[in-house]
Amino acid sequence: MLLAAVLGHQEVTLIGFDLHPIDHAVNNIYKDTVNYARTGSQAVDPSYWIYQIAAVFMYYPATKFFIRNRPGWLMPAEWQKNNVEFVAL
Numbered sequence: 001m002l003l004a005a006v007l008g009h010q011e012v013t014l015i016g017f018d019l020h021p022i023d024h025a026v027n028n029i030y031k032d033t034v035n036y037a038r039t040g041s042q043a044v045d046p047s048y049w050i051y052q053i054a055a056v057f058m059y060y061p062a063t064k065f066f067i068r069n070r071p072g073w074l075m076p077a078e079w080q081k082n083n084v085e086f087v088a089l
Contacts, residue, residue, distance in 0.1 A: 001053070005060040013066045017053070018073065019046040054078035 004012045021027050021043030030036040054076070057065060061083050067075060071088040 001065070002056050005056060005063045009063065011064045011066065013068060015068050017049075017067060018069060019049060019076070050076045050078055054081075057081045057084050 001012050001014055016029070018027070024043060025039070026037040026041045026043050028036060031039055031041075057079060058081065061081075063083060065084045066087050067079070067084065068087045068089055073086070073088075075084075075086050
């Protein structure tokens with residue numbers, strides 16, 4: 001998303017940025033593959049990802065970011081900016 005914003009794209013769609021685990025366990029699509037956590041492993045704290053992504057939203061206010069996720073997904077308060085829109089799948 002940062003590269004797209006730096007390259008001047010006016011719209012960027014984020015898919016797979018769910019951030020939060022299901023039942024406190026890793027829910028990454030790549031789980032159980034080489035260099036990724038195993039099923040049942042404790043999930044990673046998403047606070048730094050939330051911070052990093054919020055900074056991109058702030059530094060690129062002319063870029064419109066669309067976050068596609070499941071209905072009921074809660075967008076972090078730090079991401080609630082004029083250039084960010086949640087779109088339920």
